[in-house]
Amino acid sequence: MTSKNKNNSPTDEQLIEKFKEGNIYAYNELVRRYKDQLVNFAYRFLGDKDDAEDIVQETFLRVYKKKEAYKSVAKFSTWIYTITGNLAKTELRRRKRRKILSLSNIGYEDKDFDLKDxxxxxxxxxxxxxxxxxxxxxxxxxxxxxxxxxxxxxxxxxxxxxxxxxxxxxxxxxxxxxxxxxxxxxxxxxxxxxxxxx
Amino acid sequence: MTNCNDFSQHLSDYIEGKVSRDLKKKMDEHVATCSSCEKVRDDFVQILSSLRDLPRIDASSDFEQKLRDRIIGEKILPIKSPGKAGKEYSLKPIIVSVGTAAAIALAALIININFINQPDQQFYSPRLQPIPMPKLDNTVSPSGAPMYQSFPGAPTTIGGANVSYPDTSLFNYDSESRRRSSDPLWKIQVDTQSTSSKRDR
Structure with a gap:
């Protein structure tokens, strides 16, 4: 879905391979291609813009540091969505633990999942x-x-x-x-x- | 004919047009007679439309700058906890190095303090005794050259010559003179000159 081949522009997979070879411009291009859609995904998952941006920043940081972990058998979009999804789930569980701890002290039920507006x-x-x-x-x-x-x-x-x-x-x-x-x-x-x- | 459970189970495929012709016909027939499933179907369509129409939340304008700062920061300030991912950025080697350096510096300081508290002669190697050097006096010799104070044990006359205020020319001793005597340097030429003059006489 996200690999780009229009106008002979390099695909995501070509860019990550270039980045592995040390081309920082390829990395910057990947950031530009994915930052908005990943922030949107993380925002819908977490419901908070700041947390969403933090998660996506961490995602790109991991891509930068662990580029060698990417295997060309998978699509780049799959790989990066997996990283963001895992980070978002971890953040959600951390929040739930924190909420349970704070609510258990005052005896309230966890009403986090009730639809209230x-x-x-x-x-x-x-x-x-x-x-x-x-x-x-x-x-x-x-x-x-x-x-x-x-x-x-x-x-x-x-x-x-x-x-x-x-x-x-x-x-x-x-x-x-x-x-x-x-x-x-x-x-x-x-x-x-x-x-x-x- | 299908029932409500079957209908809801295949509802997504039905709306996305991914069911077989036979199943589609059965579901069409069911929804025509079941108001409950008809409502669910209508809600589904509306919800899917609303989900796809949600406003897109984009990254902030300074997102890339923040990312660059973080990448630079991670390289300069290695604050990652140890582990497979953060191993290369672990603080442990730095702490060990700093600790070792501090221990060496402390040991050097202690040795130095003890050394300074010793008497003066301890500063010199036993094999390299200090060479007594004349000190400048406030007075001036008859030739105008500065006078040199004597030091304990130093001769004032050698071979009849006064060496208490030697001219600076007397310090032109050569290597031969140095070889022949280990006495203070100003003695040598005066001594040898006066001795030879005595012999001549």
């Missing part, structure tokens, strides 16, 4: 356009394994095959997870969608 009423959902914040909250509320594939498929628009390579699960499992993730989103958003229709 007290600021937005139905009147704000104009002309069947679902509010970005509501959608983002619904994505955040998904269990991790569904959230990951939904973002890859429905926001980043990756192929099922590429998602399968990134997440390292069989193609059939990817399709099944995407379908179940969408059904969970539909359950969470059906109330808001009903308001829109009426």
């Amino acid at each position: 007290t600021d937005s009423g139905p009147e704000e959902l104009v002309d069947k356009v679902i509010n970005d914040k509501i959608i983002q909250n619904a994505i955040q509320a998904l269990p991790e394994k569904f959230k990951e594939v939904i973002i890859f498929r429905d926001i980043q628009e990756l192929s099922y095959e590429e998602i399968s390579s990134i997440v390292k699960i069989p193609l059939g499992t990817v399709k099944s997870r995407v379908n179940r993730g969408r059904l969970k989103l539909q359950e969470k958003l059906s109330g808001y969608l009903k308001e829109i229709k009426e």
Whole structure:
């Protein structure tokens, strides 16, 4: 998806090989190609712009330091999405641990995954356009394994095959997870969608 | 005919047009008679559309500059914890080197302090005794040359010649003179000259 061959420009795989040979311009080009889509992915996964940028910075730093770990049998996009995805999941687990620790001290239930949007009423959902914040909250509320594939498929628009390579699960499992993730989103958003229709 | 479970199980493929013609016909028939599944299908389409229409969140304008700074910083300030990834940046070798250097410096300082506290003669090697040198006096010799103070044990006259205020010319001793005597340098020429003059007499 992300390898570029238009206008004879080098592919991602050619660029990473050039970078391995010491060409820093090839690295800079890869950063330019991927920084926005990776930040968007990490933002949708974590729900925080600063955290998303930190994750993507760390991703490119790892690419810089561990370029030799890239094997040309895989697509570069698969490799870099795997790094970002793993870092984002680690960050999410770190947050959950921290939240559980802090909430356990005061006896509250962990309501992190409840869909709450007290600021937005139905009147704000104009002309069947679902509010970005509501959608983002619904994505955040998904269990991790569904959230990951939904973002890859429905926001980043990756192929099922590429998602399968990134997440390292069989193609059939990817399709099944995407379908179940969408059904969970539909359950969470059906109330808001009903308001829109009426 | 399909049921609601089957319908929801294949819903994504159905919407993406990836089901077989037979399955599509069955699902079309089901959704026409099941209002619940019809709603789910409509919601699905709307949700997918909304997900794809979400605004793109781009990297900040200074993203690349920050990345460059981090890359430079990681190289200059090796602060990574030890481990496979951070091994080359480990602080351990630096700490060991600094520690060794500090220990050597401390040892050198202690030795030096002890050395300084010893009497003066300890500064000299036993095999290289200090050569007594004349010191400048405040007075001036008759020839106008500076007078030299004597030092304990130094002769004031040698062979009848006064050596308490030798002219600087007397210091022109040569290697032959040095070989013949280990006495202080100003003695040599005066001594040999006065001795030879006595013999002549």
